[in-house]
Amino acid sequence: MPVVRLYYEDLEQMVGASKETILERLPMMGADIGKRLEEDHVDVEFFPDRPDLYCSEGVARAMTGFLGLNAGLPEYQVSRGPIVMEVDPSVRAVRPVIGCAVIRDLHFSDPAIESLMDLQEDLHWGLGRNRRKVAIGVHDISQVRPPFRYLAADPSFRFVPLDFQDSMSMREVLERHPKGRAFAHILEGCPRYPLILDSDDQVLSFPPIINGELTRVRDETRDLFIDVTGTDPVVFKALNIVVTALAERGGRIEGVTLRSQEGEKVLPDLTPSRWVVDPAEANSLIGFDLGPEELASALQRMRFGARPDGSMVEVLVPAYRADIMHSWDIFEDAAKAFGYENLKAEMPATVTMGQSHPLSTHRSRVRESLAGLGYLEVMPFTLTSEHSQFELMRREPCHYTRVLHPISELHTMVRTDILPGLLEILSMNQHHPLPQRIFAVGDVVVGGRTESHLASASIHSGAGFSEVRSAAEAVLRELCMPARIVPSADGAFIPGRGADIMLEGRRAGCFGELHPAVITGFGLEQPVVGMELET
Numbered sequence: 001m002p003v004v005r006l007y008y009e010d011l012e013q014m015v016g017a018s019k020e021t022i023l024e025r026l027p028m029m030g031a032d033i034g035k036r037l038e039e040d041h042v043d044v045e046f047f048p049d050r051p052d053l054y055c056s057e058g059v060a061r062a063m064t065g066f067l068g069l070n071a072g073l074p075e076y077q078v079s080r081g082p083i084v085m086e087v088d089p090s091v092r093a094v095r096p097v098i099g100c101a102v103i104r105d106l107h108f109s110d111p112a113i114e115s116l117m118d119l120q121e122d123l124h125w126g127l128g129r130n131r132r133k134v135a136i137g138v139h140d141i142s143q144v145r146p147p148f149r150y151l152a153a154d155p156s157f158r159f160v161p162l163d164f165q166d167s168m169s170m171r172e173v174l175e176r177h178p179k180g181r182a183f184a185h186i187l188e189g190c191p192r193y194p195l196i197l198d199s200d201d202q203v204l205s206f207p208p209i210i211n212g213e214l215t216r217v218r219d220e221t222r223d224l225f226i227d228v229t230g231t232d233p234v235v236f237k238a239l240n241i242v243v244t245a246l247a248e249r250g251g252r253i254e255g256v257t258l259r260s261q262e263g264e265k266v267l268p269d270l271t272p273s274r275w276v277v278d279p280a281e282a283n284s285l286i287g288f289d290l291g292p293e294e295l296a297s298a299l300q301r302m303r304f305g306a307r308p309d310g311s312m313v314e315v316l317v318p319a320y321r322a323d324i325m326h327s328w329d330i331f332e333d334a335a336k337a338f339g340y341e342n343l344k345a346e347m348p349a350t351v352t353m354g355q356s357h358p359l360s361t362h363r364s365r366v367r368e369s370l371a372g373l374g375y376l377e378v379m380p381f382t383l384t385s386e387h388s389q390f391e392l393m394r395r396e397p398c399h400y401t402r403v404l405h406p407i408s409e410l411h412t413m414v415r416t417d418i419l420p421g422l423l424e425i426l427s428m429n430q431h432h433p434l435p436q437r438i439f440a441v442g443d444v445v446v447g448g449r450t451e452s453h454l455a456s457a458s459i460h461s462g463a464g465f466s467e468v469r470s471a472a473e474a475v476l477r478e479l480c481m482p483a484r485i486v487p488s489a490d491g492a493f494i495p496g497r498g499a500d501i502m503l504e505g506r507r508a509g510c511f512g513e514l515h516p517a518v519i520t521g522f523g524l525e526q527p528v529v530g531m532e533l534e535t
Contacts, residue, residue, distance in 0.1 A: 002054050002122045003431065007041045010111040014060035014248065016069055026059075029066050029336055043431075049323040051126045052241050055119035056111065057248035058320075065303040066337065073305030073316050076247050076270050081254035083141075083225070088151035089261055094187070095194040095207060095229050098150050099239035100256040101268045102141060103224045103246045112249055113219075119245060125428070127238050127322060128208075129408050132186050134230040134238045135208030137196070139215035141225040144198035150229075152192035159203035160213040170195070170206055179210045182523065185387070196227055205229075224251075237322040239268050244320045272305060272316040275330060279313060282331040287343055290334070298337035299330065359452070363441050366454050366535050369478040370439040373471055375456055378438045380421025383411035388420045392521040394491035399447035414445040418455035419492075419532045423514075423522040426459050434526060435460030441535070455532040459524065465497045465513050468529035472501065472511045475533065483508065492518055492530075501533060509533030 008019045015022055023042065027033060031053075032045040046053045053059055064070040085100050106112075120136050128134030155171040161180075168176065170193045174184040186208055187193055196204040203212035207229040217224065224246070228239040243253050255266040279295045282288075290298065292308035299306035305316030317324045324330060356364075367377060383403065388410075390397045401414040415421065418440050426436060439456035454475070458467060469485075476483050481503060488498035490510050498512030511531035519528050 002046055004044050005041050006044055006056050007111045015063045017067055048126050051123055051322050052320045054122040055245050056115045057245040061248055065301050071300040076244055076253055078253045078255050080266055083256045084147040085256055085258050086149045087260035090152035091150055091194055094152045094190050097230050097235045099228045099236045099267045101226045101243045102254040103251040104254055106222055106251045123238050127234050129410055131183055131208040133232045134235055137205040137211050137227040138217055139204050139225040140217050140221045141223045143215050144202055145200055147199055149197045153195040155193055161210045162213050183209050240319045243268050270319040272318055275315040276312050277315055277327045277330055285331050286335045288338055295334055298334040301337040302333040366441050369475050375437045375439040378425050378440050380440055382415055384415045385410050385412050393420055401445045416444050416446050417532055418453050419530050422455055422457040427523045452535050454535045457530040459526050459528045461526055463527040463529045468511045468531055472531050
């Protein structure tokens with residue numbers, strides 16, 4: 001889940017309440033506060049379905065309503081500015097959707113800059129499917145001259161990318177720049193690449209890869225140009241989330257005129273969506289007994305616009321909310337505002353006796369063996385992608401089960417191994433201190449057959465073969481598995497530092513030091529050792 005760092009002093013100023021009050025009520029809004037409360041900040045996890053809470057500004061906005069300090073629909077003024085973005089038809093085949101806005105009169109503090117950067121990356125991961133559907137660029141507009149153009153350019157076009165001093169062609173960026181290597185697969189097979197230029201042909205952005213060095217945001221930056229590009233209309237929701245977060249910091253929103261063959265429109269569009277909901281339906285789902293007035297009041301605390309309309313309630317949903325797709329989503333927020341703690345505890349009508357399933361008992365033994373070695377249990381997704389399972393792991397595809405109608409390119413198949421999922425989790429938790437040792441127990445599907453696997457991973461500067469071999473032998477001994485350990489030719493491991501676990505003459509697992517290409521492929525920067533075993 002996305003982790004948001006909240007600085008106490010910054011949060012108290014934005015909310016208007018004490019740190020103690022905020023931390024006491026925050027979990028009831030759907031957040032998980034970390035066990036460690038640092039001297040000046042706390043790290044908080046939010047569910048991925050609330051991307052508007054991926055920043056301290058969004059959390060503060062929600063908390064002011066939840067605490068009853070400033071309830072109701074937030075209102076943001078959007079003035080129509082002089083900036084124009086010309087959208088060339090050439091981008092249709094590459095990255096057709098774009099949204100833009102200008103934010104003026106900002107005064108950045110260190111927490112504000114950190115919050116904006118974290119929001120950008122979390123939106124890339126959450127709404128953006130790792131930049132494929134959505135990529136966000138933030139620019140110092142004082143360094144360029146409008147009008148701007150969005151077009152598909154020849155890969156030989158040269159510019160100075162962010163964090164570099166020398167110009168590179170777009171093709172070279174994909175080959176040499178760290179961001180280019182990480183996201184080049186998004187543009188694979190495209191004869192031309194998307195580009196945003198100003199009137200002097202200076203580069204603002206090469207989406208979804210990297211911004212130009214020219215428009216780098218600095219401490220003295222006061223006016224920002226925001227571009228959001230992608231392949232899906234969720235681009236506009238991401239734009240709304242970013243601009244309203246900056247408006248919470250005192251920024252003034254200025255609309256940008258988009259001109260294309262389809263016509264002309266001004267963005268961002270912060271018009272709320274209108275819903276009419278039935279309190280009776282809400283009560284049947286939640287278990288409360290709320291009338292129209294009470295339901296409207298609860299929704300106002302969750303920063304909706306809400307008013308009774310006879311026996312119904314009219315609801316205005318803020319334009320930055322990307323999670324409201326059904327009336328039940330609105331009822332969930334009403335329940336949070338009214339308070340889950342106000343639900344009355346009732347004994348079930350029937351009482352039954354149960355016992356542990358043998359598989360559950362066996363998995364408990366497996367978990368105890370890894371927990372005893374100092375590993376923390378995690379739960380990677382069961383659905384994954386060929387890119388993660390095979391390409392990044394340097395393995396040949398095996399007989400795997402594809403998803404017939406995947407909703408995301410990240411979830412196109414059922415996992416055949418758990419270890420790649422652990423590496424993804426390590427990649428998303430690099431902001432936590434090392435060493436990190438994690439494990440998971442669960443099902444995989446290989447050749448249409450379900451198997452139970454155990455996998456573990458350890459990352460730190462001294463991670464080596466002896467550590468993972470000791471862990472593997474301890475697990476095998478604890479589970480009474482008479483295995484034989486032999487050298488492995490698995491491409492996921494460094495040659496000579498990998499081993500296969502043989503049971504009754506067949507390969508039942510493997511362990512070793514992960515290959516540097518695997519480590520960098522998952523965006524990691526420290527040595528990693530891993531193990532996977534059929535259980």
